[in-house]
Amino acid sequence: MSEHVIKPGWFTINVFNRAVAWLTRRGLSVWGSRVLAVRGRKSGEWRRTPVNLLVVNGERYLVAPRGHVQWTHNMRAAGGGRLLLGKRVEEFSATEVADDAKPEVLRAYLKRWKAEVGVFFGGVGAGSTDEELRAIAHKHPVFRITELRPVS
Template structure:
């Protein structure tokens, strides 16, 4: 779904990184069937609706950590959205400032900048428009037709990172 060393961008609204940050842990089926199936296909070069395998260095271990993600593109700019909230990959992204997006044998290195909450409504709307059937349950009734105010209300619960691919 950060930056070189600090992953938040200072704008009119800060991003949420507090200890009480929103997290929705996946259930057994998601972890053991859905995520593994999507990751398996993506590692073999078959993208499922924009899927990639995100690889980010662990903030404590330094080891590569991987998870399947949906790569959102808005106006030609790629983004990563964390529908489940402030999960491990978002913490690692903030610490590492980037990682790799993998599809098959291709690994695209990138840097990432966290998007401010006030700048998220259009991105969350686009994400929900594309993947609501898959992730809508994590957005507490807010969907692509919701108002900017409703999207801004849930924005702190869903980190968003602007991806800059390295040449």
């Protein structure tokens, strides 16, 4: 059964995402922004998308606010990828976080980026209970990432 994915609006696609990606490609992180590169599960070609890198208790995470999208499917298949910030390229492995373990990460993500992504969380926010966060956890893949090595 596939979930309905909320598409970002025109401003987000054509202005905000492009501006953040442009800055990130030049080495300027905007609120933890990176460009995620992950191999396509069918083509094997590198696919890129802007993401927000979140750090919680010293662990690093990628959260999919828009749900089960292409990069999350590719990440599951590849088991990792690359994070790019300007010319810095970091290879990493990724482990998907179980739904029951997501509330703390989702809460931290929403606390930091709710203004940007809150619409995708159906009214659940940083102040929501663990139960409310668990109820939506299945809609938002979360990956814990571990650096393998800097590539450049």
